Amino acid sequence: MKNLVLFGPPGAGKGTQAAFLKETYDLIHISTGDVFRFNIKNETDLGKLAKSFMDKGALVPDQVTIDMLSAEVAKNLDSNGFIFDGFPRNVLQAEALDVLLKSHQTEISAMIALEVDDEVLVKRLLKRGKTSGRPDDANDTVVRNRIKIYYAETAILKSYYSAKDKYFGVDGVGSVEDITVRLNTVINTL
Numbered sequence: 001m002k003n004l005v006l007f008g009p010p011g012a013g014k015g016t017q018a019a020f021l022k023e024t025y026d027l028i029h030i031s032t033g034d035v036f037r038f039n040i041k042n043e044t045d046l047g048k049l050a051k052s053f054m055d056k057g058a059l060v061p062d063q064v065t066i067d068m069l070s071a072e073v074a075k076n077l078d079s080n081g082f083i084f085d086g087f088p089r090n091v092l093q094a095e096a097l098d099v100l101l102k103s104h105q106t107e108i109s110a111m112i113a114l115e116v117d118d119e120v121l122v123k124r125l126l127k128r129g130k131t132s133g134r135p136d137d138a139n140d141t142v143v144r145n146r147i148k149i150y151y152a153e154t155a156i157l158k159s160y161y162s163a164k165d166k167y168f169g170v171d172g173v174g175s176v177e178d179i180t181v182r183l184n185t186v187i188n189t190l
């Protein structure tokens with residue numbers, strides 16, 4: 001199995017690129033944010049819980065997120081592998097992901113990070129907020145809070161995967177096509 005963590009701050013373009021990678025490598029794309037939004041739309045208990053955190057730009061509690069992710073992985077064990085998008089968000093989640101994949105006799109192949117400057121991110125997110133219908137994209141304070149949490153809790157995962165020689169940084173500024181080419185170059189070396 002090829003299991004990729006697609007990494008980067010909110011607005012780095014993970015969702016856009018995941019859609020291409022999923023097709024090219026025939027992988028299952030799991031975006032934890034998308035699964036939460038699906039649950040919010042369908043007014044499930046998980047959705048109601050997640051919404052209260054997401055509206056503030058805060059993280060949904062780890063165990064809730066890990067349980068949800070484990071269930072998504074379990075549904076697709078016959079696949080070629082996974083693209084994890086928006087997960088892990090902190091070290092506890094990264095450790096849980098290692099344990100989960102090990103229990104299925106597999107592991108993370110690489111973390112590939114889209115590197116984008118903060119001010120570019122804020123602009124991209126607020127622009128996306130005008131059309132995405134995502135309340136957490138539309139408000140400057142919430143957008144900045146999401147980026148703040150990324151640096152406080154998530155960015156450290158660069159060290160986590162670097163220590164395992166699994167971290168690959170890719171310049172996330174440029175055309176969608178150019179960035180896809182950069183990602184493919186990395187993935188083809190794995």
Ligand code: AMP
Nearest residue numbers: 032033053054058059060065086087089
């Ligand atoms: P995203 O679509 O990845 O930008 O995620 C949107 C929101 O969903 C985040 O701001 C969090 O509130 C929640 N979320 C998504 N993934 C996670 C995760 N791995 N852990 C905790 N909360 C998450």
